[in-house]
Amino acid sequence: MDPKELKPLNIQFVSSTDSAEFSRLEWAMNRSSVVGLDAEWKPHRSQQSSYPFVSLLQIACRIDCTPSDVDGHGDGDEEVEDNDLLVFLLDLLAVPLPSIWELLRDMFVSPDILKLGFRFKQDLIYLSSTFHSQGCAPGFDRIEPFLDITSIYDHLQRKQPGRKLSKETKSLSTICEEVLGISLSKELQCSDWSHRPLTEEQKLYAAADAHCLLKIFSVFQGKIDKEGNSLHDTTPLHSPIAILGLKQIFEKPDVCVNVFSLKFGEASDMVRATAYFEIHQRNYSVVGSISKPSHRKTIPLDESLSKIVQKYGGKILLKDSDKKPRNSKKKGKKQSxxxxxxxxxxxxxxxxxxxxxxxxxxxxxxxxxxxxxxxxxxxxxxxxxxxxxxxxxxxxxxxxxxxxxxxxxxxxxxxxxxxxxxxxxxxxxxxxxxxxxxxxxxxxxxxxxxxxxxxxxxxxxxxxxxxxxxxxxxxxxxxxxxxxxxxxxxxxxxxxxxxxxxxxxxxxxxxxxxxxxxxxxxxxxxxxxxxxxx
Structure with a gap:
């Protein structure tokens, strides 16, 4: 099924640090062991002397929820529907970048959060340049631990007997189709992401690109568990529905409409989220109009995820040369x-x-x-x-x-x-x-x-x-x-x-x-x- 053909969903669009959506994003980051990252910007000519300004950052969070986090009761084995997979669209054209720079930097380097991406180095270069241009020096210089979806795909291919590995680099849409059984439409990839307001189709497209990273990783983690590379008798990180492919989720009538929706509508949920912050003593110091957390606490990776990070994880490091646009110089006569x-x-x-x-x-x-x-x-x-x-x-x-x-x-x-x-x-x-x-x-x-x-x-x-x-x-x-x-x-x-x-x-x-x-x-x-x- 083509994600863009789904009915408009309640995607969390974060356009202000004073909004409920931003509070949910902070809460989710402190409860996520795995996040999927993607970014969108307005297409530009390669001859430009500066990097494009990133307009949108997508953060898909896999929440380490226990049933008590969601409904206040349960024995630990109940399904939590799709509440443990949340997708946030961070509008970098509306949110003051200095107010979120430290939040993102801490997430990028947190050893307790495994970051997923698809050829994300280019995105990080543009993202670093965007924040640097708004006074957030030195931007961003690294992401770790990090796992590229192409590495996951290559591993899954090796496990299929008799199948030759293709030397051709697969697109994210192709990987989704082969691993999850769905096809991501890339029609809106080159749309003008700097134009506001974004259409519902653009929001769904952006959310699906980040969301599918978590789904592909769930398939990968399931394979690793079956191969015996993860610790036995560990508590599952997510509910059974979290390891389904997008195709199966979209086909479930009672789940389809909630793929990207959040269940923060009830007051009791907000009370529990607030209580979580109080328990972990999240103190803020105010500098001018910018709120900065004095320290952040996340839940350490369990042993199963730690083994995956140790064996397959990597990192993205940016050099000084990466932060400077390169003007293409072609040999031969100069054109008038x-x-x-x-x-x-x-x-x-x-x-x-x-x-x-x-x-x-x-x-x-x-x-x-x-x-x-x-x-x-x-x-x-x-x-x-x-x-x-x-x-x-x-x-x-x-x-x-x-x-x-x-x-x-x-x-x-x-x-x-x-x-x-x-x-x-x-x-x-x-x-x-x-x-x-x-x-x-x-x-x-x-x-x-x-x-x-x-x-x-x-x-x-x-x-x-x-x-x-x-x-x-x-x-x-x-x-x-x-x-x-x-x-x-x-x-x-x-x-x-x-x-x-x-x-x-x-x-x-x-x-x-x-x-x-x-x-x-x-x-x-x-x-x-x-x-x-x-």
Whole structure:
């Protein structure tokens, strides 16, 4: 399930140190043995002389709750639903950075908290620069103990007999799909995170990225426990639901709506949280308008986690050179400002389609719209196929720009991309590339339809194979024909045989489709998206 398709959840968005959300964040940090970290910033050009300003810091906390922390009673073995996994979005554009610098620094270096991240060194560099620019010298210089999700993934791969380790570095979305059985949408990765207010989709996207780090670690810890590398007879760190993958959690109707929600609504919960602070004597000294904790106390790692840290843990250390942006210096002749300005104008002008497209009859085309969607808009390709438009993807997994352009020219297609660099190549043919401006797939579909003046009718919906872009066999298959076609290739649920459904088969990949609930829901979705009823 795509996290962004979930209904908006009660994510804890921290925009003030005086807010209840910030108090919950402090409480959670003092009760967490494991946290997942991620950061978001506005995309920038690599030639900039300064690092981007981090707009949002995501902190997913795994709370070491006992039942008494949650409901005041219990024998230690009860489920606490998902209360022990809390996600906070820290708005660095709203919160005064000096007021939280010490809180974050203590968490980054606390030996009692295992920090998780995915290639987090770059995030830490930008985060350190952001705080340094706001008077918090020297920013941040290290995180320990730290465990990268890629290391966890590599370990899990080694434990699968007969499986070769891939030399290619996996994306977080790919790791989630393989380990948890879910696919994280990365549509909003390049959105403007400096713009406020953030949309609900942005908040859910940011929270899911940090939340899945804890879920992947739970799978990893479960494997370690089974292998006997952790101490026996130790108290579990978290409830049984905490080791479920995101897919299973999202499928539980009584849990789905609370994946990221907090149960601090009752006054008794707040009283217990306050009592916890009093028990641990959290004293504050005030300097001007900035509150700083004089000392912080966390719960030491239990022996099971300590062994994981000792065997697999590491740390991130920043050097002085890491804190200074490097200007890219390419060998060869320097380009004049005139050439650069011409190139920039060409990129800007190429973003606006002026036509005609290569499939135009006046250019020798067949009059049928055809597109080639690069890796940045693969989701758009499936949406185009759903409305009956020919939308191919590159023949090669990682094509060079010239190979992508050659394929488009040979097949008389327009390349759809969000990569501005692709527009700078000198060997581009006029009107061969269109740069998609919007981020969400539905918006991208509407943008392409309007830009190229595509005629979409209800009869076209679901007329192409979403898997390979092939056309369907015009005559529907009978149940007997579908069973024969699916034999040894595709499983057809037995419950469909008594429903007198029509089956359709792709002429290219032989994939079978039928007009079930999923089909009708998809048709209605694209009727709404394309505004065919208006």
């Amino acid at each position: 400002s005139v050439n650069l300005s011409c190139r920039e104008r060409r990129v800007e002008n190429s973003s606006d389609w002026q036509g005609p497209p290569p499939w135009d009859l006046s250019l020798g085309g067949d009059g049928c719209p055809k597109f080639l969607c690069d890796v940045m808009v693969e989701g758009l390709a499936k949406h185009l196929r759903c409305v009956g438009i020919d939308a191919a993807v590159p023949c090669l997994k990682k094509p060079e720009p010239r190979q992508l352009i050659d394929q488009a020219q040979k097949e008389k297609r327009v390349i759809l991309t969000r990569d501005a660099k692709l527009l700078r190549h000198d060997y581009l043919i006029r009107n061969q590339v269109y740069r998609v401006k919007t981020l969400l797939k539905n918006d991208q579909l509407l943008e392409v339809i309007e830009t190229f003046r595509l005629n979409i009718s209800e009869d076209q919906l679901m007329s192409r194979c979403t898997k390979c872009n092939g056309r369907f066999i015009q005559k529907p298959l009978t149940t007997e024909e579908a069973i024969a076609a699916a034999k040894g290739f595709q499983v057809i649920p037995n419950c469909l045989f008594n429903k007198n459904l029509e089956f359709w088969q792709c002429t290219d990949c032989n994939q079978l489709y039928w007009e079930g609930t999923q089909y009708h829901n998809a048709v209605q979705k694209f009727i709404d998206v394309c505004k065919l009823n208006e």
